[in-house]
Amino acid sequence: MKKREKGGNGYLIKQMKDQRYLFLMMLPGLVWYILFKYLPLMGLSLAFTDYGFRSRVSFIGFENFRRLLTSHIFWNAFRNTIIISIANIVFYFPAPLIIALLVNELKNARVQKSIQFLIYIPYFFSWVVVGSIFVNLLSPSSGLVNHIIALFGGKPIYFMADTHFFRPVLITSYIWRQVGYGSVIYIASLTTVEPHLYEAATIDGAGRWGQLWHVTLPGIRSTIVTMLLLNLSHVLLIFEQVLVMYNAAVYDVADVLQTYVYREGVLSGDLGYSVAVGMFTSIITVILVFSTNRISSRFLDDPIL
Amino acid sequence: MSNKNQIKVSPGRRAFNIFNIIFLSLVCLVFIVPIWNVLITSFAKDIDVMGNDYLLIPKSFTLVNYDKVLHSGYMNAFKNSIFVAVAGTFLSMFITLPLGYALSQKHLLGRNIFMKLIVLTMLFDAGIMPFYIVVRSLGLINSIASIILPVSMSTFNLIIIKNYMSSIPETLLESAKLDGCNDLVILFRIVIPLSVSVIAAVTLFYCVSYWNRYFEVIMFINDSRKYTLQVVLRSLMFESDESLGGGNYVYGNLKMAVMVLGMLPVLIIYPFIQKHFVSGLMVGGIKG
Numbered sequence: 001m002k003k004r005e006k007g008g009n010g011y012l013i014k015q016m017k018d019q020r021y022l023f024l025m026m027l028p029g030l031v032w033y034i035l036f037k038y039l040p041l042m043g044l045s046l047a048f049t050d051y052g053f054r055s056r057v058s059f060i061g062f063e064n065f066r067r068l069l070t071s072h073i074f075w076n077a078f079r080n081t082i083i084i085s086i087a088n089i090v091f092y093f094p095a096p097l098i099i100a101l102l103v104n105e106l107k108n109a110r111v112q113k114s115i116q117f118l119i120y121i122p123y124f125f126s127w128v129v130v131g132s133i134f135v136n137l138l139s140p141s142s143g144l145v146n147h148i149i150a151l152f153g154g155k156p157i158y159f160m161a162d163t164h165f166f167r168p169v170l171i172t173s174y175i176w177r178q179v180g181y182g183s184v185i186y187i188a189s190l191t192t193v194e195p196h197l198y199e200a201a202t203i204d205g206a207g208r209w210g211q212l213w214h215v216t217l218p219g220i221r222s223t224i225v226t227m228l229l230l231n232l233s234h235v236l237l238i239f240e241q242v243l244v245m246y247n248a249a250v251y252d253v254a255d256v257l258q259t260y261v262y263r264e265g266v267l268s269g270d271l272g273y274s275v276a277v278g279m280f281t282s283i284i285t286v287i288l289v290f291s292t293n294r295i296s297s298r299f300l301d302d303p304i305l
Numbered sequence: 306m307s308n309k310n311q312i313k314v315s316p317g318r319r320a321f322n323i324f325n326i327i328f329l330s331l332v333c334l335v336f337i338v339p340i341w342n343v344l345i346t347s348f349a350k351d352i353d354v355m356g357n358d359y360l361l362i363p364k365s366f367t368l369v370n371y372d373k374v375l376h377s378g379y380m381n382a383f384k385n386s387i388f389v390a391v392a393g394t395f396l397s398m399f400i401t402l403p404l405g406y407a408l409s410q411k412h413l414l415g416r417n418i419f420m421k422l423i424v425l426t427m428l429f430d431a432g433i434m435p436f437y438i439v440v441r442s443l444g445l446i447n448s449i450a451s452i453i454l455p456v457s458m459s460t461f462n463l464i465i466i467k468n469y470m471s472s473i474p475e476t477l478l479e480s481a482k483l484d485g486c487n488d489l490v491i492l493f494r495i496v497i498p499l500s501v502s503v504i505a506a507v508t509l510f511y512c513v514s515y516w517n518r519y520f521e522v523i524m525f526i527n528d529s530r531k532y533t534l535q536v537v538l539r540s541l542m543f544e545s546d547e548s549l550g551g552g553n554y555v556y557g558n559l560k561m562a563v564m565v566l567g568m569l570p571v572l573i574i575y576p577f578i579q580k581h582f583v584s585g586l587m588v589g590g591i592k593g
Contacts, residue, residue, distance in 0.1 A: 019413065035443070038426075099332065103329065125571060126518070126568075128517075132538060132560075134339075141357045142354075147359055208321075233428075262433060265434045271434065278433060279432065
């Protein structure tokens with residue numbers, strides 16, 4: 001390869017000429033990134049305008065943000081988002097790790113592979129399909145769950161339309177769809193833990209728990225943190241799943257920030273305001289992700305971000 | 306793992322193994338049963354679904370449900386979905402492959418800046434509304450292009466392609482260059498033939514992601530003749546559900562036939578993408 005030291009503008013121009021095909025090849029992709037990733041980022045400035053209703057757009061400062069802080073629909077959506085997010089972290093986050101650790105204890109590699117193969121399938125289903133599978137499973141008349149409830153003499157529960165059950169249904173279906181993805185990553189990560197560390201731990205008198213605590217978990221901690229960060233970066237932006245599964249009967253407990261944004265913006269046309277609500281959510285997400293990264297970098301040799 | 310070939314299994318260990326096997330079997334059932342039910346119900350005769358049973362054992366086998374569905378209004382949505390998935394996947398590969406190749410070339414001018422700017426979009430996403438406003442101002446609303454173009458690139462897939470192409474020995478490309486081939490020729494003659502397996506995986510990822518799209522469709526499309534299968538499946542399953550006070554009653558077996566169509570590409574393609582799981586996922590990490 002030619003070296004850069006030769007320097008000079010002439011050399012740069014020659015190099016650009018040599019690489020004209022490479023630039024040509026990048027063109028469609030870069031145009032796409034500008035149009036659909038960077039233009040929207042610039043569109044965030046609309047949060048400070050009254051864009052949407054009037055033909056003339058005017059700058060209104062933080063008016064939209066003042067409005068959202070005083071809207072009780074916003075606060076309801078905010079509360080629901082936080083409750084669902086916390087439940088998500090508490091119940092979903094450990095699930096794939098536990099499954100991976102248990103699968104890792106199985107001796108038969110064939111069985112290990114089959115389990116991964118099976119539980120990873122739903123990850124490729126759309127939210128519409130996953131939601132439909134749950135509607136089918138939880139149906140008051142023909143669903144399996146209500147058949148089992150009836151077997152024990154209970155009354156059928158209208159899961160999808162019951163404000164007490166809707167959020168647990170959301171979390172359960174989230175786990176059902178996503179747990180395979182996390183498990184596969186953790187299982188792959190577990191194979192990178194050095195076997196001789198287990199031997200050393202055994203010689204030092206560590207039992208199974210000791211090994212888990214002192215060898216296995218430290219060995220995969222950077223995967224655990226990466227998964228936590230990934231999770232935190234999605235959790236407040238929960239949208240499509242709720243959009244598919246919610247209905248008028250459960251709006252009070254199911255309306256999240258993103259569905260609120262969608263209704264205000266796309267359905268009501270209040271664009272500036274809805275951009276502001278979305279921006280509010282994104283800012284909290286960024287703060288959440290970066291502060292977690294900050295805290296976690298103390299436990300890691302190498303920070304994730 | 307080597308710690309497993311110890312001589313004796315203690316009683317505590319044996320109890321754990323039994324518990325573990327039972328627990329994981331239950332986990333598997335949780336995944337098998339709902340999918341199995343959908344499949345067998347879609348092949349069941351009307352008489353078997355009238356009693357509101359949740360079928361676990363097939364009682365009958367018929368293709369009538371599929372025949373009915375494919376001769377109904379659902380056929381149009383099914384065709385739209387196929388069109389979007391096929392055209393979209395082609396477009397996606399057309400954009401992703403050359404960009405991935407260019408970024409895999411270490412001597413590319415400004416490579417680091419391009420990479421940073423691209424990875425940055427994974428961290429900072431403008432959100433639904435600015436995206437909607439851009440698509441609207443491009444005049445795409447209510448066109449099939451609106452559910453293809455704006456989502457035709459995935460940074461995740463781009464990085465998979467780029468990383469794979471970077472691993473191709475440079476000497477191969479160098480000798481082609483000495484023979485006077487330009488980068489376009491190298492991409493098509495050398496790099497693509499060497500990357501068949503990863504290209505196949507990414508093609509399938511794209512295909513499934515187009516097939517599964519729902520919210521872009523309802524956000525950008527108002528004309529119901531342009532709806533895709535996911536949209537009509539959603540209204541079939543959720544708006545005719547009796548617990549939601551919906552209207553027309555549709556037999557479960559017909560619903561399940563539509564649902565099987567809704568997951569068709571996944572069922573066909575899944576065994577093939579399966580071996581790329583891990584390789585693909587690990588690069589998808591935030592670091593990129």
